[in-house]
Every structure is written in structure tokens, then in C-alpha cells.
Amino acid sequence: MSARDGSAEWGQKWGQTWGQRGKAAATIAAGLKFQSIGHSFDDKQVLRDISFSIEPGEVVSLLGQSGSGKTTLLRIAAGIERQTSGSVLINNRDVASGSVFVPPEKRSVGLMFQDYALFPHLSILKNVMFGLTDLPGHASEVEARAALRRVGLEEKADSFPHMLSGGQQQRVALARAFAPRPSILLMDEPFSGLDNRLRDRVRDETLSVLREIGATCMIVTHDPEEALRMSDRIVLLKDGRIVQFARPEELYFNPVNYWAARFFSDLNEVEGTVIDGKVRSPIGVFEQSGFAEGQPIRVCVREQGVILHEAIKDGYVSALAARVKRRMFLGEVDLYEVSIKGVEYPFMVRSRTGKSFAPGENIGVSFRKKDMLMFAKED
Incomplete structure (x- = not known):
């Protein structure tokens, strides 16, 4: 059974870890396409001719060593960074090119950062409501509580971030990211702050939620096992270039070159x-x-x-x-x-x-x- 078909099984497997949670409401997934993306900082080129497409509802990892351009590409997809050359398309609509730039809030993109970026002075409920500004107060609270219920943390709604464990904070950040029901969810090293034992449990349940909401997802990671475990396909980057873009089995058993083989084994x-x-x-x-x-x-x-x-x-x-x-x-x-x-x-x-x-x-x-x-x- 594929990960895409196994969300119910994952939910049962880790339900005790996360407590009782509801089902995540579905989003309308969007395709994401990069065409000949190049980017430079102070005349140093960090991305070179990046071209690939992510299908609606697909989970794709950007995998590579530090400095390979993973986070820069994610920021370009989000609209936080504007590429030097090339174009970004969402559902075949140009959102970033030489003549077009759609701001982040107009792209239906959800962001989850490495440090979770929770507001320490806001309750957990208020943190999740932060991204629901288009809804009136009561409606945004209903959506935020539903999102917390989906990750098993509804009872922590009135707590503050410092009162939660690292794994619980990660789940709050996930709830905040998908509460507005984005078409595309972008995650930057979302599990790097967790210890090894907790990391396996949290990312498996995160994958279950991603499958439920159906959003297209791009995950930045430097961990080969994590990429193999979570992804439909993997973009392997080195020095700002794509080395190989393929399914996990293809990357592992048929690496395109010696460097790619050494990265996984x-x-x-x-x-x-x-x-x-x-x-x-x-x-x-x-x-x-x-x-x-x-x-x-x-x-x-x-x-x-x-x-x-x-x-x-x-x-x-x-x-x-x-x-x-x-x-x-x-x-x-x-x-x-x-x-x-x-x-x-x-x-x-x-x-x-x-x-x-x-x-x-x-x-x-x-x-x-x-x-x-x-x-x-x-x-």
C-alpha cells in the first residue's frame, strides 16, 4: 500500500501518540512548476537552471547538503525571495517571472519554518488563528480549534508555546500552516529540532495529515532517510543544480552518478x-x-x-x-x-x-x- 493510500493506517498507528484527533479538511491541491530558475546573492550564483514540476497532491523533498540551494528555492516558491531568472508557475499560472510577481499572501501557499516561528506572547489558539485573518473572529476560532483537533492538541488551546514540548510545538506550527487550507504547503527542515525517537513518530503523523488535507507539499531536508520515508519524489541538489529528480526507489537503486550514490549510502x-x-x-x-x-x-x-x-x-x-x-x-x-x-x-x-x-x-x-x-x- 502506498503512503498516499495509507493515511488511515498511519492515523491508527500513531493515534495514541498524538491523542484523539479529527480528520483534516481537504484543500484544492495545486501544481507547482519551476522553469529555468537561477538566483544569485552578491554575484554568487546559488541556483542554476532549476526546472521541474510537482503534481497536485504530491509530496516532494528538496534534498541536499547545506549550501545546495534548498531553502532559497523554497523561499522563491513562497514569494519571500525573487529569483534572478526563470519563472514559477502555480496551476500553470505565472506567479513569478521577469514581468510578473504575485506576493506571498496571494499564492495560497502555507509556510512552516525550521524554528516553528510561534509567537511566545500568544496562546496556542491565537497562534493558529494568526493565519486566518480573512475570516471573522468566531469563524477563525472554529477553524483554528478544528486544526488543533486534527493534530491532537485541542486541549492545549489556552497554553503558551513555552509550556509545550518540541514535538507539540511542531504540531502547532503544522496546524497553523494548514489551517487556511493552502493549495501548496512549504516546509523548511520541519523535524530537525526533534530528537531521533520523537522525530520518526512526528513525521509519520505529519505525513498522515498531509495525505488527508491533500495539499501539494515541498519539504526541505538534508536527511536522506527522511526524504526517502516521506516523499513521492525527491529533488537531489548539489551546488545549486539538480543532480537527479526521481522516485525514492529509483534514486536509491539507480543513482545517476557516484556522488548521488554516496549521498544515500x-x-x-x-x-x-x-x-x-x-x-x-x-x-x-x-x-x-x-x-x-x-x-x-x-x-x-x-x-x-x-x-x-x-x-x-x-x-x-x-x-x-x-x-x-x-x-x-x-x-x-x-x-x-x-x-x-x-x-x-x-x-x-x-x-x-x-x-x-x-x-x-x-x-x-x-x-x-x-x-x-x-x-x-x-x-
Whole structure:
């Protein structure tokens, strides 16, 4: 079942964490399109020829390292920043170009910031009502209370932000962002201030609410796991350019280049060479098309793609001889440092086999095909 179809299941799963909450009222989702966006600060170019479209009701993450241009692109979509070149369209209507600029309040866009930006002197109810200025007082209070009920915080309406936990403040910020029923919701690192255990719960329930309201959503994040977990598609950015725009599975299993692969996984690497149409390396010979004869290749294996065996037994005739250097217990997995015969550098291995191997023990290793990636070395 897709995340889009599973909102009820998510709501049941995390209902106890958030308490009883109502269903979010639907919005009319809008498409969002960027055409050849470029932007500079003080002659430093931070975005270069950014073009992609987000479908109505789709959740898309902007993923990249600090300085890659994620937040700048979000601010351009919101109308807080005006791009140097290119255009932004909402439902195929030009809202920002050389001759047109629609202000933020006219774009039907909701914003949720990294620090939540709650007003400390206002009650939780008043914070949520802040974005409902187009409604008369009683109607705005009704909508604000309904929004708080959707995130399980109606009983906190009269509290103030400092009286709430970080997770509760995040939920108030979410309620305030979707209370006006925006067509597009923009979220800038919305979960970065939460501890790891709380973060998983809150973002899963946030995703449930996003699916319920049906708004188009663009989320800025630097966390690959978060992007994979929440997104219909991901825009991977580097130095102001799009490296790859694809579904999470496509990005993970078919990264467009070595940098993209490293962004999503820790990799073990050896050097290989194409000889007679095959990639030959210290860990084996592999069929791989698309490379030229004699071309140097990076042969990469994800840490979880290395399989450990008892010293070349159990019918694993292709296993390579290896020895355990270190074992580190990480709870759900064991992390091993393993020396493989004929390989210059040790491999790191994440193993869930349930069997432990001791430092100094001779073992065999083999590799899962789906966790092997190969790139031309000049990448």
C-alpha cells in the first residue's frame, strides 16, 4: 500500500501518540512548476537552471547538503525571495517571472519554518488563528480549534508555546500552516529540532495529515532517510543544480552518478577495469554494460550488501576469504570491519544474520547484486 493510500493506517498507528484527533479538511491541491530558475546573492550564483514540476497532491523533498540551494528555492516558491531568472508557475499560472510577481499572501501557499516561528506572547489558539485573518473572529476560532483537533492538541488551546514540548510545538506550527487550507504547503527542515525517537513518530503523523488535507507539499531536508520515508519524489541538489529528480526507489537503486550514490549510502569501494566487456576487480568479475574497454571503474558495495559466512561453507562457493578485524554491537545490527583477501582496504559490514563472528575469525564474504553499484572512475 502506498503512503498516499495509507493515511488511515498511519492515523491508527500513531493515534495514541498524538491523542484523539479529527480528520483534516481537504484543500484544492495545486501544481507547482519551476522553469529555468537561477538566483544569485552578491554575484554568487546559488541556483542554476532549476526546472521541474510537482503534481497536485504530491509530496516532494528538496534534498541536499547545506549550501545546495534548498531553502532559497523554497523561499522563491513562497514569494519571500525573487529569483534572478526563470519563472514559477502555480496551476500553470505565472506567479513569478521577469514581468510578473504575485506576493506571498496571494499564492495560497502555507509556510512552516525550521524554528516553528510561534509567537511566545500568544496562546496556542491565537497562534493558529494568526493565519486566518480573512475570516471573522468566531469563524477563525472554529477553524483554528478544528486544526488543533486534527493534530491532537485541542486541549492545549489556552497554553503558551513555552509550556509545550518540541514535538507539540511542531504540531502547532503544522496546524497553523494548514489551517487556511493552502493549495501548496512549504516546509523548511520541519523535524530537525526533534530528537531521533520523537522525530520518526512526528513525521509519520505529519505525513498522515498531509495525505488527508491533500495539499501539494515541498519539504526541505538534508536527511536522506527522511526524504526517502516521506516523499513521492525527491529533488537531489548539489551546488545549486539538480543532480537527479526521481522516485525514492529509483534514486536509491539507480543513482545517476557516484556522488548521488554516496549521498544515500555508505559504500565500500575497490578499483576495477573493463576487460573483454566485463568489469574485473579484486572482489570478482561482473557483467556491466555502458563502459568502454579499458575504462577504470569504481566498484561499490553498500555496507548491508556484504554477506558474511562461516569460512567458505554452506555452498557459498563464490565467497571470498576474509578475516574479522572488529565487531561493534549497534543493537539491531552488528557493524564489522573485515579484511578481504587481495583487497587493500577493509570493508565495513552491517549484518543482521543473528550469528556473531569474533575478531580474528576467518570467514567468507559474498555480495548482494542489488547492493552493488559501478561508476566510471572519473565521476
